[in-house]
Amino acid sequence: MSTNVHIAGLSGSLRKGSYNTALLRAALANLPAGMTSEIVTFDEVPLYNADLDAGERPPSVVAMREALARADAFLIVSPEYNYSIPGGLKNAIDWASRGTDAPLMHKPVALMGATPGMWGTVRMQLAFKPVFQFLDMKQIAKPEGLVAAAPSKFDEQGNLTDEKVKELAHRALEALRDLTLQLRK
Numbered sequence: 001m002s003t004n005v006h007i008a009g010l011s012g013s014l015r016k017g018s019y020n021t022a023l024l025r026a027a028l029a030n031l032p033a034g035m036t037s038e039i040v041t042f043d044e045v046p047l048y049n050a051d052l053d054a055g056e057r058p059p060s061v062v063a064m065r066e067a068l069a070r071a072d073a074f075l076i077v078s079p080e081y082n083y084s085i086p087g088g089l090k091n092a093i094d095w096a097s098r099g100t101d102a103p104l105m106h107k108p109v110a111l112m113g114a115t116p117g118m119w120g121t122v123r124m125q126l127a128f129k130p131v132f133q134f135l136d137m138k139q140i141a142k143p144e145g146l147v148a149a150a151p152s153k154f155d156e157q158g159n160l161t162d163e164k165v166k167e168l169a170h171r172a173l174e175a176l177r178d179l180t181l182q183l184r185k
Helices: 019-029 050-054 059-070 087-096 122-134 163-184
Strands: 005-011 035-039 073-077 108-114 145-147
Touching: 005 019, 005 059, 005 163, 019 035, 019 073, 019 108, 019 163, 059 087, 073 163, 108 122, 108 163, 122 145, 145 163
Parallel strands: 005 035, 005 073, 073 108, 108 145
Antiparallel strands: none
């Protein structure tokens, strides 16, 4: 049994200067032992349409699904839009949840989010609960990845400067690694 855990990281933001993309990059730059990673993007994925899913899927969808299928687990770092999951991220999940070869099904996941506000994306994270339930994904329970007051946690180049948030991300990835290995047994 392999002890290496490969994770796919997804940012729920398409914005160039996104705090969430910066947080994802910082987390993946400081992986715990026994982990590898890649960032999976979905900015070229079209809106989900069952007609497009019935035959040959669009190349951008195929590439995204293949990258997700390589992963043992997922780290999703996302902002909160209108108290919920950003539309682009939800669309990517809808594409990745279809078919008998759905690459998200039954896999572990860690969820984090950064916001300029004080709620730390708590509502977006709650909105994921039924999605994870439907996909039978196992979410780490602790630590909770809520990052409030994001502008004070990054420098002007988008580098994470807050040591507590760095530690939080590292502990979340350790928990994700441990859960993934536990589920393999």
